[in-house]
Amino acid sequence: MRIDVVTIFPDYLAALDLSLVGKARRTGLLDLRVHDLRDWTTDRHRTVDDTPFGGGAGMVMRPDIWGRALDDVLGGPPAQSRLVVPTPSGEVFTQRHAEALAGEEHLVFACGRYEGIDARVAEHYRAAGVPVSELSIGDYVLNGGEVAALVMIEAVARLVPGMVGNPESLVEESHGAAGLLEYPVYTKPPEWAGLEVPEVLLSGHHGRVERWRRDEAITRTSARRPDMIEALDPATLDKHDLRL
Numbered sequence: 001m002r003i004d005v006v007t008i009f010p011d012y013l014a015a016l017d018l019s020l021v022g023k024a025r026r027t028g029l030l031d032l033r034v035h036d037l038r039d040w041t042t043d044r045h046r047t048v049d050d051t052p053f054g055g056g057a058g059m060v061m062r063p064d065i066w067g068r069a070l071d072d073v074l075g076g077p078p079a080q081s082r083l084v085v086p087t088p089s090g091e092v093f094t095q096r097h098a099e100a101l102a103g104e105e106h107l108v109f110a111c112g113r114y115e116g117i118d119a120r121v122a123e124h125y126r127a128a129g130v131p132v133s134e135l136s137i138g139d140y141v142l143n144g145g146e147v148a149a150l151v152m153i154e155a156v157a158r159l160v161p162g163m164v165g166n167p168e169s170l171v172e173e174s175h176g177a178a179g180l181l182e183y184p185v186y187t188k189p190p191e192w193a194g195l196e197v198p199e200v201l202l203s204g205h206h207g208r209v210e211r212w213r214r215d216e217a218i219t220r221t222s223a224r225r226p227d228m229i230e231a232l233d234p235a236t237l238d239k240h241d242l243r244l
């Protein structure tokens with residue numbers, strides 16, 4: 001998979017050189033490239049924004065600059081690229097989106113700052129046949145799309161086959177295939193601060209451990225995310241032998 005990120009703060013994406021994504025880059029699983037939008041400016045001040053038509057506070061990022069940058073970044077191989085625009089006005093990014101994006105050949109993240117990117121940019125590329133996803137990581141306002149891009153890239157990259165050591169661990173985690181929050185986890189020492197590890201986990205009885213974990217996942221999800229319980233389809237409940 002190839003991922004390009006276009007931003008006026010390329011250093012913000014330096015975190016991607018660490019841990020999972022850093023390893024993927026070294027092993028070639030992930031071809032990740034970060035570009036400075038200002039490299040496509042032509043004026044002395046390397047300007048990327050201007051005042052909004054219709055008035056209002058703040059500045060809007062110019063379509064012509066973004067157009068030159070995205071034409072270059074989208075233009076090369078592979079043939080099918082998806083443009084991802086992190087924005088608070090986007091569809092909320094979930095694990096389902098991460099799974100879908102992990103199946104793409106090429107993702108291009110356009111990180112806007114200020115009041116955002118001129119709306120014609122997304123419109124232009126959609127009309128040109130480029131799939132465009134305007135996605136939000138949550139209902140709060142950041143100063144730009146870079147942090148959101150980091151979040152989405154990490155969520156996507158770890159699903160790329162070969163990225164995570166034990167793919168099995170991807171199933172049980174929160175928001176995983178079962179559509180539930182993960183059960184509580186424990187490790188040594190068996191007693192800490194006067195608190196014991198649940199007896200069943202020390203029993204060595206795998207069937208009972210599995211049952212306890214499933215029940216804990218349901219209890220936790222019901223308490224913290226009743227919306228997720230509502231969204232469960234009966235097939236999932238059956239498949240994972242879950243009883244509400």
Ligand SMILES: Nc1ncccc1[N+](=O)[O-]
Nearest residue numbers: 086087136137142144148
């Ligand atoms: N929440 C956000 N605020 C600013 C830019 C992008 C954002 N997002 O969620 O993708």
